[in-house]
Amino acid sequence: MINIVLSIGFVFLFTGCFGPSVDHSDSVIVIDAGHGGHDTGATEAGKREKDLVLHITQKLYKEFRSEGYRVYMTRGSDHFLKLGQRTRIADKKDAQVFISIHANAIADRSRFDDVEGIETYYLQKTRDAKSQRIAARENASVLQGTDSLSQNVIVDSVLNGPKIIESHKLAIDVQRHMVKNLKSEFDKVKDGGVRSAPFYVLVGASRPSILVEVGYITNTKERKRLFDSDYQEEIVEGIVEGVGSYIDNRKKEINF
């Protein structure tokens, strides 16, 4: 009897120490580099948002793959995608998670070095003026040719969907891990928090979806860091860890 108890104890100990690493092969992730082609996104001091976010997304792709996820990019090169094309890819691949990567900017040149920080957004109408301004800037290019009535209809169609709660949870996990990783290696990293805003790139998404503003290209200190490969590495690892934490928690909710 003691032998059996000891053996069982040993098996638990053994699997506890050397158990298989988490299997992510059933998790599909779609990552979206914002802008592209004629749409440069924010630009400052010769640096362009479309190039930065493509670079970060390519690194993200490699990192998700090495962690065993099935991962797809909406664009892997410098070309423009129309509204709906980005989230349609997420639907086609039946992704668990859709992540759009962007860099932030402000218009007021006199405040360029006052405004910085990493922010994660999920789709929701908002009364917050700052979030509205950022959404308006990011929406400008994807909304070309869409009248305001259809814009309201498409936003309203998803605003009360169950995906808002899931997207909010995903945003919290991703933001927390990104900020933790960046703060461990860099001084004075500003946590801009999780926010809601009506981003049109997230409208067509029928799955948990977030938009990450990795930093302000208009801020001298942050622009330098954004193009630093160590800084990019911390962002990428933070996003992958955040998604992992979100997916693991959903799996636990289903099991219990």
Ligand SMILES: [Zn+2]
């Ligand atoms: Zn953008």
